[in-house]
Amino acid sequence: MFDALSDRLEVVFKKLRGAGKLSEKNVQDSLREVRQALLEADVNYKVARDFVKSVQEKAIGDEVLKSIEPGQQIIKIVHDELVTLLGGQAEPMAPIDKSPTVYMVCGLQGSGKTTLAGKLALQAKRKNKKPMVVAADIYRPAAVKQLKVLADSISVEHFHLEGKKPQQICAEAVKYASKNFIDLVILDTAGRLHVDDELMKELEEIKSLTNPDELLLVADSMTGQDAVNVAREFHDRLDITGVVLSKLDGDARGGAALSIRQVTGCPIKMASVGEKLSDLEPFHPDRLASRILGMGDIISLVEKAEETIDLEKAEKMKEKILKSQFDFEDFLEQMQQVRKMGPLDSLLGMIPGAGKALKNVQVNEKDVNRMLAIIQSMTIEERRNPKILDGSRKRRIAAGSGNSIQAINQLLKQFAAMQKMFNNMNRMKMKGLPKGMMPF
Amino acid sequence: MANPFQKLRESLSKTKDNILGKISRVVLRRKIDDDLLEEIEEILIEADVGVKATMRLIETIREKAVQENLTEGEQVIDLLKNEIRSILLSNDTDESPIETKPVVWLIVGVNGVGKTTTIGKLATHLSNQGKKVIIAACDTFRAAAIDQISIWADRARVDIIRSQEGADPASVAFDAAQAAKARQADILLVDTAGRLHTKSHLMEELKKIRRVIDKAVEGSTILSKLIIDGSTGQNALNQVRVFTDAVGCDGLIITKLDGTAKGGVLIAIAEELEVPVEFIGLGEGVEDIQEFDSSKVVEALFE
Ligand SMILES: Nc1nc2c(ncn2[C@@H]2O[C@H](COP(=O)(O)OP(=O)(O)O)[C@@H](O)[C@H]2O)c(=O)[nH]1
Ligand SMILES: [Mg+2]
Numbered sequence: 001m002f003d004a005l006s007d008r009l010e011v012v013f014k015k016l017r018g019a020g021k022l023s024e025k026n027v028q029d030s031l032r033e034v035r036q037a038l039l040e041a042d043v044n045y046k047v048a049r050d051f052v053k054s055v056q057e058k059a060i061g062d063e064v065l066k067s068i069e070p071g072q073q074i075i076k077i078v079h080d081e082l083v084t085l086l087g088g089q090a091e092p093m094a095p096i097d098k099s100p101t102v103y104m105v106c107g108l109q110g111s112g113k114t115t116l117a118g119k120l121a122l123q124a125k126r127k128n129k130k131p132m133v134v135a136a137d138i139y140r141p142a143a144v145k146q147l148k149v150l151a152d153s154i155s156v157e158h159f160h161l162e163g164k165k166p167q168q169i170c171a172e173a174v175k176y177a178s179k180n181f182i183d184l185v186i187l188d189t190a191g192r193l194h195v196d197d198e199l200m201k202e203l204e205e206i207k208s209l210t211n212p213d214e215l216l217l218v219a220d221s222m223t224g225q226d227a228v229n230v231a232r233e234f235h236d237r238l239d240i241t242g243v244v245l246s247k248l249d250g251d252a253r254g255g256a257a258l259s260i261r262q263v264t265g266c267p268i269k270m271a272s273v274g275e276k277l278s279d280l281e282p283f284h285p286d287r288l289a290s291r292i293l294g295m296g297d298i299i300s301l302v303e304k305a306e307e308t309i310d311l312e313k314a315e316k317m318k319e320k321i322l323k324s325q326f327d328f329e330d331f332l333e334q335m336q337q338v339r340k341m342g343p344l345d346s347l348l349g350m351i352p353g354a355g356k357a358l359k360n361v362q363v364n365e366k367d368v369n370r371m372l373a374i375i376q377s378m379t380i381e382e383r384r385n386p387k388i389l390d391g392s393r394k395r396r397i398a399a400g401s402g403n404s405i406q407a408i409n410q411l412l413k414q415f416a417a418m419q420k421m422f423n424n425m426n427r428m429k430m431k432g433l434p435k436g437m438m439p440f
Numbered sequence: 441m442a443n444p445f446q447k448l449r450e451s452l453s454k455t456k457d458n459i460l461g462k463i464s465r466v467v468l469r470r471k472i473d474d475d476l477l478e479e480i481e482e483i484l485i486e487a488d489v490g491v492k493a494t495m496r497l498i499e500t501i502r503e504k505a506v507q508e509n510l511t512e513g514e515q516v517i518d519l520l521k522n523e524i525r526s527i528l529l530s531n532d533t534d535e536s537p538i539e540t541k542p543v544v545w546l547i548v549g550v551n552g553v554g555k556t557t558t559i560g561k562l563a564t565h566l567s568n569q570g571k572k573v574i575i576a577a578c579d580t581f582r583a584a585a586i587d588q589i590s591i592w593a594d595r596a597r598v599d600i601i602r603s604q605e606g607a608d609p610a611s612v613a614f615d616a617a618q619a620a621k622a623r624q625a626d627i628l629l630v631d632t633a634g635r636l637h638t639k640s641h642l643m644e645e646l647k648k649i650r651r652v653i654d655k656a657v658e659g660s661t662i663l664s665k666l667i668i669d670g671s672t673g674q675n676a677l678n679q680v681r682v683f684t685d686a687v688g689c690d691g692l693i694i695t696k697l698d699g700t701a702k703g704g705v706l707i708a709i710a711e712e713l714e715v716p717v718e719f720i721g722l723g724e725g726v727e728d729i730q731e732f733d734s735s736k737v738v739e740a741l742f743e
Binding site: 149247 | 481482485486487488491550551552553554581582583584585587588591592605636637638639669671672673674675676678696698700701702705723724
């Protein structure tokens with residue numbers, strides 16, 4: 001987050017300010033930064049190189065060179081190209097329309113297969129389908145039990161044959177399903193530390209015995225350069241139909257996804273965003289593109305906000321932000337709304353530029369409570385116009401909220417930084433700040 | 441049991457081929473120029489040597505080539521070997537701190553890196569050295585995690601202190617720490633639930649576990665060991681930073697290093713971090729763990 005590409009490009013272009021016109025060389029310099037940012041996001045070297053080449057051709061046009069904010073212009077081109085490469089639009093999973101439809105889940109150990117099997121089952125259930133999970137990982141200690149516990153927790157049928165080989169377990173499961181009106185069979189297969197021939201053979205056999213409608217590779221979004229090799233080997237042997245990116249709830253930039261997409265040509269279909277079984281989302285290429293570039297994930301944030309926040313209020317708030325009229329009154333209201341949305345840190349990571357504005361600020365619940373106490377000790381007038389806060393007012397607030405004057409000064413500073421961030425965002429004209437845009 | 445160095449050499453053989461092997465082929469009959477350096481850069485990045493270490497290696501070659509008037513591609517090899525060696529050896533320390541028993545190893549890391557398996561292997565490894573080991577099953581969150589660690593405890597033939605799924609991990613830790621003291625254990629290995637470092641409430645929970653242990657066995661040495669999956673990319677650095685802030689980090693354990701070409705991450709870690717790597721995981725069996733010895737790794741990579 002902290003080395004967001006936009007910060008770095010700003011540095012490149014700052015050097016040029018006053019130099020008059022931009023040249024092709026300047027564009028090349030900035031694309032070198034882009035390439036570096038991609039590598040730091042774990043995009044495969046060759047993929048990054050080819051990508052930058054193709055962007056270069058587009059970026060050396062007049063529009064970029066003459067534009068007022070060439071840095072933003074280049075980021076926009078890079079972003080759009082990334083979205084295209086990532087598949088443009090979210091692609092749906094194979095429909096659950098057979099008796100039964102079969103999803104087979106595969107991937108390396110610890111990537112999140114078993115958890116995904118549970119998540120897919122829950123999702124099917126919510127669509128009024130009858131799913132069944134099949135435990136075919138007979139190697140990892142307690143893996144069968146793990147799936148059983150997950151299945152029980154959502155009242156989904158669990159299939160396993162003690163002492164049988166995975167191939168047989170899966171084949172029997174499909175037979176059982178077709179007799180018992182199961183709509184969706186989800187096969188949780190074994191993983192290994194790394195791709196090995198024995199495992200691939202097992203998976204090939206399971207595939208040919210069960211004929212899955214969807215063969216999903218689960219890829220950990222924290223994976224480095226090895227992602228390409230893993231994806232290639234799975235794809236060569238199994239012809240996967242889609243990729244699920246897991247652990248996107250962390251702060252990995254997720255460049256591995258781009259590499260996997262490039263190498264396999266397979267769509268990334270879902271994003272796994274937490275340990276709870278409800279933490280599964282359709283994959284959105286545009287969001288991942290922002291993330292790879294270190295631009296945060298504003299849209300997820302807004303969606304989260306929309307689920308919990310009074311829309312009308314939020315619209316008003318957005319107006320205020322756009323007009324730079326945001327004051328402590330609004331801040332207070334926002335904070336109270338936001339608390340309903342979940343842990344602050346996970347929200348904060350999604351805000352573009354927040355990393356920069358709040359660089360040295362540790363945000364935790366305690367700090368937030370302190371902030372709220374301070375603001376609540378202000379008069380309405382003070383909240384609307386913090387400029388009037390002089391020494392004696394600050395002392396009163398300090399005493400009233402049980403804080404030091406320093407704490408109050410710090411909050412004022414943070415608030416000013418935030419206002420500045422909003423101004424920047426306004427300037428960046430973030431793609432149509434969607435309705436309900438939340439500032440914090 | 442196979443000779444450990446042999447095992448290390450085999451495990452890292454693909455990494456070796458992937459770094460030095462490839463570079464040796466690329467430099468054959470070539471002059472040192474921008475094109476060649478770019479190809480070397482590609483090889484290093486793809487071996488997960490990391491952006492920072494790679495850029496530094498390339499810059500060093502560029503400078504030294506000028507200073508020492510080197511022109512032939514093959515001359516790059518020795519430069520690289522020397523630089524990589526000095527990176528890998530840079531984190532070595534030879535002081536061994538005084539420890540008060542029971543020494544507690546708090547095993548932490550993000551989801552799916554192999555904490556539980558590593559504890560199983562560590563238990564075996566440490567018992568084989570004649571130490572009395574106890575395991576605390578503090579991953580009470582993930583489904584069947586307690587069963588999984590119990591199986592490993594059986595395999596290693598060590599005691600385990602456990603509770604039910606959903607129990608408060610700190611209270612399991614407390615009981616385990618007291619048991620470790622009462623039973624005069626040398627080492628208590630504390631398994632914790634995987635957690636992404638970005639979730640502050642989970643990091644708070646970890647701090648609490650540490651505080652509680654501190655209370656239960658006052659004066660004991662408590663060490664946090666962070667497990668990192670060898671196939672993790674640049675995010676490994678964030679992981680170290682945040683876990684260090686929360687519960688400290690006395691050493692790293694890098695897992696899943698066998699068989700594939702992922703060993704480059706050891707160079708990235710040594711370049712960017714001060715924390716020493718203490719163990720490496722080289723497979724799924726109980727014996728597949730080794731104390732990290734940088735000079736041995738250098739030997740396995742280069743000779
Ligand atoms: N934070 C987070 N953790 C996940 C996610 N998916 C899986 N996990 C965790 O990752 C670990 C390994 O998952 P598991 O499903 O057992 O992986 P498998 O070995 O591929 O079956 C477990 O601790 C899961 O709780 C995710 O999207 N986010
Ligand atoms: Mg599993």
